[in-house]
Amino acid sequence: MSAPAPDRQPEGRRALLDATAALVAEQGVRGLSPRAVARRAGTTAALVYYHFGSPAGLVSAALHHANEQAPSVTRLPGPPAGRHGRDALVDALEAEFDDDPRVRSLNAIWNEVGALAAFEPALRDDLRAVTDAWKATVAAAIRRGVADGSVAPDVDADEAAELLTGAVDGLSQRWLAGALTADEARVALRPLLDALVPAG
Amino acid sequence: MTASPAGAPGDVLPQARILAAATGQIRRGGVREVRVQAVAAEAGVSTPLVYHYFGNRAGLVRAALTAAVADAPDPAASANASPRERLVALLAGGVDDAPERREAAAMRNELAASALFDPELGALLATDTARREASVVAALRDHATASHEGDEAAVVARGLVGLADGLVERWLGGLLAADRLRALVGRAVDAVVAR
Known part of the structure; x- marks a missing residue:
């Protein structure tokens, strides 16, 4: 190349x-x-x-692009100085539900490829790669929260990341379909955040 | 929907045969792979007859998904199950590697994914989801240690159903094993209830 x-x-x-x-x-x-x-x-x-x-390469590249540009990924490289890790995590995950057409279309790619993978095993490696990368980013953010004391110390960061990203995926599907507003999706995520990533 | 023992197409109404063929196509390849011509051929009818009954491709897909969601039984826990077990069963009980369970979950996931492009499917998804959330609210109320009240229980149920469906999609896509999924949903229930 x-x-x-x-x-x-x-x-x-x-x-x-x-x-x-x-x-x-x-x-x-x-x-x-x-x-x-x-x-x-x-x-x-x-x-x-x-x-x-x-065409398959296009779908695969679009999925990786959607992961790299996702608000919950771009907002999490490290919390700005003086901010608590937990707040950064909450903001980043809630930012996924945004009616801005660009954010919507990134979510739509995930939504489509996620559903398509049930029928097209060829997509699974790509989907697994981006899902694992997303979970790892969220888990690292949870650990930063534990380190700065904003997240309770006994949280299992990897498990919480798996559950929270799953919740964002599921709620995103409803929001994209118009069955929930972006605001309702954010509100529904709150009790899960409070339960899975309790404040320290 | 089953074919008659004789298997003669004439024994089943054409609408039912068309619907069964469309449902089979969705099961095998997802909504994206549904082709009206192929459905007509499988049902042993002409393409214009499919349009006559269902209007267009979207109408056919809508009818098939509506029937599939209506026919899917709610996962039930055994009679002496604890409130926690009932909650997990409601959220993830349908998840099982048995083919018919997998198909039911796949049809619901296809409904959710396709609803993005069809407001009528969006309405069907909203109704079906609201029904499932109401069952979870009732189960939360039975859970002795859960103390969510009124609107809070509804919000918690919405979050839990969303979480379970997000993980179910990963299971359908081969990213998550069924037993791991049930364990994760159990963990989410415990965390939410313990608060």
């Missing part, structure tokens, strides 16, 4: 991934094609194939 110009390639690739996420949010993975993505991004299908190789 030759390295494209470093200052242009990531931006072009990112625009294609944003276009993919927006299309999936509108109509799902069904009907997603390199040509449709190219049209949406104002470029050529050849460029889509260049970056992603195949």
Whole structure:
């Protein structure tokens, strides 16, 4: 694989991934094609194939993109100085429920690939990789909370992360479907946060 | 829905055969793989007849998912189960590697995932979820150590059902074993009830 110009390639690739996420949010993975993505991004299908190789490669890349850009991941590299780890965790998980079209479309990719994996084992490795990465990010945030005293010391960070990310996934599905508002989803997450990651 | 013993298509109403074929396609490949032509061929009818009965592809998918969710029995715990066991059964009791349990969970997950693109499915999802949340609220009330009141119990139930469904999707996708899922749901119930 030759390295494209470093200052242009990531931006072009990112625009294609944003276009993919927006299309999936509108109509799902069904009907997603390199040509449709190219049209949406104002470029050529050849460029889509260049970056992603195949329609399956596009779905896989979009899923990893959705994970890297997810509010609960981007907000958790480390709490700003002076803030408690637990507050940062709560803010980050609640930020997943946001009607901003970009956040919605990132959630829609997860939602689609998560459901699709039941029928397409080929997607499982990708789904497992992003789910594990997300759980690890959340678990690390819980441990920071334990370290700064904002989270109770006896919390099992890995288990709490598995449960909380599962809850965000399940509530996200309802929110995306219009069965819950973003606010209702955040409110429903609260008692779980309080129970699984009690304040220290 | 079962075919007649003779297996002759004429013994079952065409609507029922079409619906059974669509349901089978969703079970095998998910909603995304449903093709009206293939459904018609499997049901032994013409494509226009499918449109006649169900309007369009979305109408056919909607009818199949509606029937599947209505037919799915609520997971029941045994009569002498503790309140905790009943809660876990309600939330994760349907999770079992037995094929029919798996199919029922898969159909509900397909409903939830497809509802994003069809407001009518969104309404069906909301109704079905509200019914399940109400059962969890009732079970929480029976749990001696649970002290959630009124709206709080409803919010807790909503969170627990969401959590269980999120984990069920991971189980369906092969990311989580059934027994691990039940253990995790039990942990969530204990944590929420202990507060």
